[in-house]
Amino acid sequence: xxxxxxxEEEIERTLQSLEGIKSAEPTPFFYxxxxxxxxxxxxxxxxxxxxxAYAYAFLGVVILLNVWTIYQVSHRSSNAExxxxxxxxxxxxxxxxFDTN
Amino acid sequence: xxxxxxxxGLQSRQAVAFRYLVEHYQTKVFNTVLxxxxxxxxxxxxxxxxxxxxxxxxxxxxxxxxVSSWIYRIATTKALEAYRKKKAQKxxxxxxxxxxxxxxxxxxxxxxxxxxxxxLENKERASVLFKAIxxxxxxxxxxxxxxxxxGLSYQEITEVMQVSLSSVESxxxxxxxxxxxxxxxxxxxx
Numbered sequence: 001x002x003x004x005x006x007x008e009e010e011i012e013r014t015l016q017s018l019e020g021i022k023s024a025e026p027t028p029f030f031y032x033x034x035x036x037x038x039x040x041x042x043x044x045x046x047x048x049x050x051x052x053a054y055a056y057a058f059l060g061v062v063i064l065l066n067v068w069t070i071y072q073v074s075h076r077s078s079n080a081e082x083x084x085x086x087x088x089x090x091x092x093x094x095x096x097x098f099d100t101n
Numbered sequence: 102x103x104x105x106x107x108x109x110g111l112q113s114r115q116a117v118a119f120r121y122l123v124e125h126y127q128t129k130v131f132n133t134v135l136x137x138x139x140x141x142x143x144x145x146x147x148x149x150x151x152x153x154x155x156x157x158x159x160x161x162x163x164x165x166x167x168v169s170s171w172i173y174r175i176a177t178t179k180a181l182e183a184y185r186k187k188k189a190q191k192x193x194x195x196x197x198x199x200x201x202x203x204x205x206x207x208x209x210x211x212x213x214x215x216x217x218x219x220x221l222e223n224k225e226r227a228s229v230l231f232k233a234i235x236x237x238x239x240x241x242x243x244x245x246x247x248x249x250x251x252g253l254s255y256q257e258i259t260e261v262m263q264v265s266l267s268s269v270e271s272x273x274x275x276x277x278x279x280x281x282x283x284x285x286x287x288x289x290x291x
Contacts (some may be wrong), residue, residue, distance in 0.1 A: 002288060005165070007285060011281055013148060013226060014230050014284055015280060016228035017230055018216075018223075018227060021216065021218045021219050021227075021249070022218035023128050023132045024131060024141075024217045024218045025128050026144075026145050027145065028266060030123070030127050030273075034123060037149055
């Protein structure tokens with residue numbers, strides 16, 4: 001078991017252990033490696049799927065599909081409405097004539 | 102090349118300006134990052150990220166601070182992020198090994214960090230000190246390492262951390278007090 005003054009001495013010596021510290025240097029060719037990494041990142045970002053032309057074309061296809069779907073749905077409901085109107089006009093909705101009682 | 106010329110060169114994407122910046126600051130950035138992440142390979146990785154960030158965000162730099170202060174600020178921020186990420190991974194790794202490892206023992210043990218610039222006779226003590234530094238709060242850690250490892254003055258630290266001189270003095274005082282307390286616990290148990 002260390003005595004108090006010994007512990008205090010250890011603490012002081014440890015706190016002073018960074019005195020005279022020299023700068024740590026990165027490994028050689030740091031700039032070359034950095035350039036290579038930046039180039040790699042640039043290539044990933046400029047891959048074909050990142051090009052604006054492809055992005056806009058894809059967006060255009062999505063919008064066209066949406067417009068076509070909306071048109072189909074509204075066209076179907078208007079067909080259904082006109083069919084109902086036709087049936088009403090010619091009394092085709094009246095099934096009383098087929099009463100089996 | 103002065104700060105203004107360097108800034109203009111960087112903003113006009115001149116390769117020569119960027120190369121000058123990297124070669125001039127690589128040791129400062131690496132040394133700062135290493136003191137926080139305490140792992141040479143990881144420090145180099147983070148140092149590269151610092152320069153990539155500088156390159157990408159140079160247009161947002163208004164020149165209200167010195168280029169060096171701005172770079173130190175990015176370096177400390179990135180280093181702390183990397184340190185937190187590593188700590189979280191260790192915790193997760195420890196949790197997984199406690200679930201699946203043998204004898205419920207944590208497999209992942211932190212390796213003692215020895216700063217390559219420390220004098221030979223101080224290596225063991227410095228390793229103990231770096232372990233204690235790891236337990237300081239982020240701001241205390243930044244202030245302490247910038248002053249004691251990177252050799253920045255208190256005034257320079259105010260520019261990096263964007264705080265007042267009295268705040269830096271307070272951070273340094275609290276860092277030393279906490280370190281003394283942590284070292285006392287360590288040496289008492291020895």
